[in-house]
Amino acid sequence: MMSHHPLILEINQEFLKTDRPSIFPGDSVRVNVLIREGSKERVQAFEGVVLAKRGGGINTTFVVRKVFQGVSVERSFFLHSPKVESIKIIRRGKVRRAKLYFLRERIGKSARIREKTTGYATINKFGNILLANPTTPKK
């Protein structure tokens, strides 16, 4: 990430969500997205595997892939978008690369990801959520 002026970081801090879990490629996640229907807003879940994470700080985005009725759907989200109501980690995946684009060509058994049970994956098991931005905003 580019080094920023302290004032810029201060402005970013305002928009950074502090409740976002730390997500990694290979994780199975449920992203609860706020959807506007007329004047009402409701939550719609998008559940799938995190294919990639890119950017940094306020600009962090991640790509979630799911297979719906035999059709694969990929959707990218800003980690700190106000439209992402919450992100829930269902399962930590054990993968050996940062971008899992090879999953696009795979279906069925070959598209499985082993579960990660060591390292950061254990933190969730004790009820603590590993946060993406653990620092509290300066007031």
Next chain:
Amino acid sequence: MSFTGFIGKKLGMTQVFEEDGSAVPVTVVLLYDMKITQLKTEEKDGYSALQIGCVPAKAKHLTKAEQQHLLKNGNPLLKTLKEFRVASSVVSGFSVGDTVPTDFIEAGQKLSVTSTSIGKGTMGTIRRWGHHRGPMSHGSKNHRLPGSIGAGTTPGRVFKGLQMAGRKGNKIVTIANLKVVHFYPEKQVVLIKGSLPGSNGALVVAKLMKK
């Protein structure tokens, strides 16, 4: 009407989120403390304007003439002096030594912003003017050459203004219709949508667009 312009420093770019979830790219500009250093009036100068100074400087970096111009009116030593043409009614509302208020700035306003673009050094015609290049193969040796610069005996000269290779950038550039996304009065920081000319740390002069 009051004075509606400001001088600031480009700090860099970031993004902010709107209510509807869209991410807006913004340039962060820190306002300088702006002092009125001279009033220009119709009677004396033939036009009305405000001379505004900012950026504190050391005495060794200013000429004696510049120092006296500032000190005789009780202003601190300032590096940058910029003139803003305004109506005489606006000039009469200020006196020398006043700090220019910035409370007119609010989100949604349109600005025209002037700054010095990043210098690119010597550039060929393709980079500098957007010319097309020649074929890279089939025996062509004209890859990035500028081509013909004119006919022969008639006119017997190269026309003025012909696009050639040379220095690119480091020019004063004004961009109009830039939107103010947010203003932090306590920090004196303005967020302007989109990019601005110049490197980070560059001096930026902005004026509110006329309605």
